Amino acid sequence: MTIYLLAAILLVSLSGFYIGKNRASALVVGARIQSLPQYHGLRIALWCGLPALFLLGLWVVLEPFVIQSLVRNSLPPEFFNLSGDEAILAMMEISNLSQGIVGTQSGLPYAEEAASLLISMNQLSDYAMIVVVSVVSLSALVVAQSKVTADFPALESVEKAFNVFIFLSSAVAVLTTVAIVLSLLFESFKFFEQVPLHEFLFGLKWNPQIAIRADQGASTGAFGAVPVFSGTLLIAFVAILVAGPIGLASAVYFAEYANPRVRDVAKPMLELLAGIPTVVYGFFAALTVAPLVRELGLSLGLAVEARSALAAGIVMGIMIIPFISSLADDVITAVPQSLREGSYAMGATQSETIKYVIFPAALPGIVGAFLLAISRAIGETMIVAMAAGLNANLTANPLENVTTVTVQIVVALIGDQEFDDPKTLSAFALGLILFFMTLILNVFALMIVKRYREQYE
Amino acid sequence: MNRGFSRTTGGKPLSSLNIRRQRAERRFRRIGLFGVGLALASVLFLLGTIFSSGYSAFWRLHFAVDIDFDPVLMNVSSDPSLEELRDVNYLALFRKNLERSYPEVKGRSERRKLAQMFSESVPDILESLVISNPSLVGSKQRIWVLSSSSAEMIYKGAAPRDIEETRRVLTDQQLTWLDQWQGENLTRTRFNFRFFTSGPSRSPELAGLGGAIVGSALTLLVTLLISFPMGVAAAIYLEEYAPKNRVSEIIEVNINNLAAVPSIIFGLLGLAVLLNVFGLPRGTPLVGGMVLSLMTLPTIIIASRAALKAVPPSIRDGALAMGASPMQTIFHHVLPLAMPGILTGTIIGLAQALGETAPLLMIGMFAFVADTPSGILDQASSLPVQIYLWAESSERGYVELTAAAIMIILVFLVFMNLLAVFLRKKFERRW
């Protein structure tokens, strides 16, 4: 239905464009006109399309809410005596009936009646939508095309619409951030209604499985997120331990030593690592690295668990090597040549120059690069989902298995989602913490890097 | 790069301090080289692992079976109608033929073991053969059919052979059959076309990437249609129009931060807003594409801004001086010149989106979808999600499929990146 209406609006807009263009072209004969014919056409097309589209979108979004509340209000008083869950079930049954799905009959006497009301209201709404949207579109066509005159500034109108469009497009970034924060906060509040905040932040036991049988109390689910955070940090720590030195060493080599030909070949190869999807790293970790680490550990007499934090951390480290090396490379090349020359002129060797002049000068930038890398590691999902553990385990031993924030989000949301169950909602509480953790790291890192750049500009 | 120490060493004895310093110099240089070497070794190790465990999935093992399309066995008349042929129990036909070809195999479990050497798809193959050519009825044919995944794993050496029977994927008896058929030339390998056309399956030997590739393509199409116009528009606003004020500053900071928000958070956003509030259909390319376009936007905006910035102001001044409006200046002069850079950024953004898994999992693109999606409102899978699902499957046959799927996605990514490099090289312009 909506698709046809969309096509109709487009058709009206298109004809509006040609009508406007032709009328304006007719004006051109003999007279100088203010705007080119195509801008007259474009203006009419926009008038025909945009308001109607906006209305259509609004209608589609609001329709279910409005109709549902109308149907609900029409229900007899006994409906309002039902408990929350039963009421939801009843509404679902009504909606199923209206779509012709006949499932288990709960025997609600008023269900049939409500369903037919729902059907007729849906139909009514559809007709009303078609009428309203087409009237808006067509009347816009009539009004707009009457304004096609030689001195009408059509270009200016189109320009204004364009300005609004580009402003809104850039505002999407802000809207996205706002939407992220609001949606995470909203679902987290629902979570914290059921699980106290202090238990979540300071509890040491994480076991989100909620009672399967009725006689198990809901209290069996434990939502102490400390082991989840500690696991995240442990894996991120291992990753930085791997990526930090290797990334930094490669950056120094590329920035200061490598001859251009080696650099041109080796650098893109290293950056290849950054373009590989994380799910590939996850497979690599689970299939190759984890067994390797385990065997290596066993041969040394160490007890290494199959999904050890070490294996996941190493692979995550490999993933962020190019991240650190290219950021650090930028930072090192940004150190002004005059400082290098100053040091060489004192008779310093190249390595002395790097160690005593370039590193201290580039330190803020390098710290920024590391912070960004840590934020990357904390937010990384697929590697840990495939290679780290599922059970929360409060330990600092990288040979054991630990779980992470992102793994727990995936576990909570794959499978049945019930938005009144703390297990599902816990994903949003974890997401909220994750978002703010990475946000703070990013803002801090970008600030340091920016200040560092300004220092040498 | 040599920064002035090419002629450092020589035959003349140096002071001990200088010898020590030169040694430190060499050591330091070696550390750098070692870092690069280690990083490159990881790349090679990773790619090597993927290739060595994945290339075999492009070939499938087939066994020859002699099938007697005996009307009696098929329980049809000697000149059957299509109707009749559709009702035949082809599994029974296959089993009975096996019994005829291998009369020495006695007992139910033995026979089942023999049938398990072949793919579950054999009855379907027989059916389609007969339906497309009813004249087969009454004839005897040697037909090549897919082997089961277990037999194939042993054949390819992907599953260990020399271990005790209970831990092996084939029994001793099945192993002898395999060897026997190999000796009698009843085995052959053929290119695995099914891998590129069919959807996922419970049996590894039948599973393919077709549905996932279509799902990914549809998702990327939605991403492109949303993020390209919006990204370019935002870049134009920020680069050409935005006044230097707080609002612009907030937008800029936001874009930079969005670029670094973990992808899984975008998935949560999609779940909470697009699915729960707006009620869009779960697990569809439409929702997946919308979520991915939010992630791709910052990349496109940042690249487009750089491309716009590189267009010299003199060109704008020239156009404006001719009486062009700001919008005309941008569309006629600035955008065409910036387009190569913008397209390069867009392709790189889409390449990132192609590899994203976590947000798609959040919005439900993980269901087992056997059909190839035909539109953006159908439930669909996608390449990285399929890789994840296969990687999580315990059956051994999925390991090579996972690795092969990774090879396919890497080929797509390499292709996209080469296209980006080509665009940049071809249209690069220095002012």
Place this chain on the structure above:
Amino acid sequence: MIEISPPSKKSEKNFTTRLESVDEFDRVETVGEMFVDRPKVSCLGVSVHYGDKQALFNINLDLGRNEVLALIGPSGCGKTTFLRCINRMNDTIEGCRVDGEIKIEGAEINHSDADVVSLRSKVGMVFQKPNPFPKSIFDNIAYGPRIHGLSGPKNELDDIVETALKRAGLWEEVSDRLHTPATGLSGGQQQRLCIARAIAVNPEVILMDEPCSALDPIATARIEELIDDLREKFTIAIVTHSMHQAARVSQRTAYFHMGHLVEVGVTDQMFTNPRQRLTEDYITGRFG
């Protein structure tokens, strides 16, 4: 060890050719007193190429002991390139090739045996723009002594720093804030710090590449005074754009033009009575 090629023949001949225009560069031969007795640094037939482009043509020039030699000429004439040959800073430029001989105390610096690190500890350099390291004032000065192993115990290093700062005339201004960042100093102070940094390793020669071009007149005057003081201990070559500065601080002046050394002379004589038309044009401000 000291070899000085007899200058007489060449220079005599050169007194006879008076270069009238730039077009005659193919035949350029330097006129004037480019050679001295017992030189500290002697350069013979030095040519420099940047890739295919030749930047210096067959330069013959000595630096005498305890003298200040000013290198003047229009922009891009090769005076900085020449200066950077003397401590091999040109090695840091990709594709740069230096031919000819450059000897310090008779030892060839481009010889395969020569160690560039010890060369640069003997030949200090001060750059056009002050480039203090982003460290404390103390650490800036102490950097050279530390890497060259000149200092033993801590108080010895203190002495070196103090002496260097005193020689550079900076001690009074910074003695109470030695451990604050050097980047907080004013431009003139930063440049004197760079000079102090250069002399802290006790070099024999100091090369200065337009050391005052980024400074105001008062700071310039202080640096010029300093250069005059430093002459007692060091050999100094200074590139400058200001002829007044050359006149004030130097004993000899060399005039470069488009990669050629056109004329060398005792400073007073050269500014009053130049022997080449090109030199005269430059000094009188007809181009440059």
